[in-house]
Amino acid sequence: MAHAQDHSPHSQTTALNLGKDTVMKQAKQAVEIPRVVVTQIDQRRLRYYATKRCIDIVLSCAALVLLSPVLVVIALAIKLDSPGPVIFAHERVGARLRRRGSTGAWEIRPFRFYKFRSMVHNADESLHRAHIAAYANGQVRRGPGKGGFKLTGDPRVTRVGRFLRATSLDELPQLVNVLKGDMSLVGPRPVPTYEVEHYEPWHFERLAALPGITGLWQVTGRCALTFDEMIALDLEYVRNQSTALDLKILARTVPAVLRGTGAG
Incomplete structure (x- = not known):
């Protein structure tokens, strides 16, 4: 599992020595510059990664085929509702595993992240940047209808966009990210580079x-979570990920979306 210098009560390991400025530079500079998180890899872990990739490919391909009529309807609705492209592409911070003997190096790298556009075209990003800064610093009220991670009452969101976010249908284009290998069906949330600016050392x-x-x-009821609690759950997944856990999370995702706790 990944080992990091961890100052949180959830800490179990030590070894990730990336500072805040380093990670931001890594997200913005070319991929070939060495920027890595070293992890221990055994045969069980290798089998898990191989199985995970197979599941990602099979399920994402099946979903894209089965949901193709839905994708077309959503695309038409977006075009009819407001001017602008159907797909919203944004830079997010990701990682790619490179094996080195019995260890692995997760290269921190940016990638193009896809969603159905749910906001007006060329929406001002500063509103979301300010919200993330406030959320990371514990200045946002939490709970159902009180914001938390998601910015509520966002004036940039279109009529169709509100529906897409409420049902998480805006996330469907990320199936393409999964096929490309930039993402998995299950994993930590892909974060924008400006969110990483607010990380503490144990977050990385x-x-x-x-x-x-x-x-x-x-x-896990994300509207009620603080920024640190959200990070802690992602760390719990990173340290304990397995095929069984992935399948359990996938099985719980649909009910979470229907309840509104996993939407958007």
């Missing part, structure tokens, strides 16, 4: 895994 271990469409915190 959550980057030592492929980001996921869904994850442990998404199915």
Whole structure:
């Protein structure tokens, strides 16, 4: 598992020595510059990664085929509702595993993250940046209808966008990210580079895994979580990930979306 210098009460390991400025530079500079998180890899872990990749490919391909009529309807609804592209692409911080003998190196790298556009075209990003800064610093009220991680009452969101976010249908294009290998079906939430600016040293271990469409915190009442609690759940997943845990999270995702705790 990934080992990090961890100052949290949830700490179990030590070894990730990436500072805040280093990670931000890694997210913005070219991939070939060495920027890694070292992890221990045994045969069980290798089998898990291989199985996880097979599941990702099979399920994401099946979902894209089965949901193709839904994707077309959503695309038409977005175009009819507001001017602008159907797909919203944004830079997120991800990782790619490189094996080195009995160890592995997770290269911290940016990737293009896809969603159905749910906001007006060319929406001002500063509103979300300010919200993330406030959330990370514990200045956002939490709970159902009180914000938390998601910015509520966002004036940039379109009529169709509100529905897509409430049902998590805006996330479907990330199946393409899964096929490309930038993401997995299950993993830590893919974060924008400006969120990493607010990380504490113990937060960085959550980057030592492929980001996921869904994850442990998404199915665990995320509206009631603080920023540190959200990070802690991602760390719990990174340290304990397994095929059984992935399947359990996938099974819990649909009920979470229907309840509204996993939406958007």
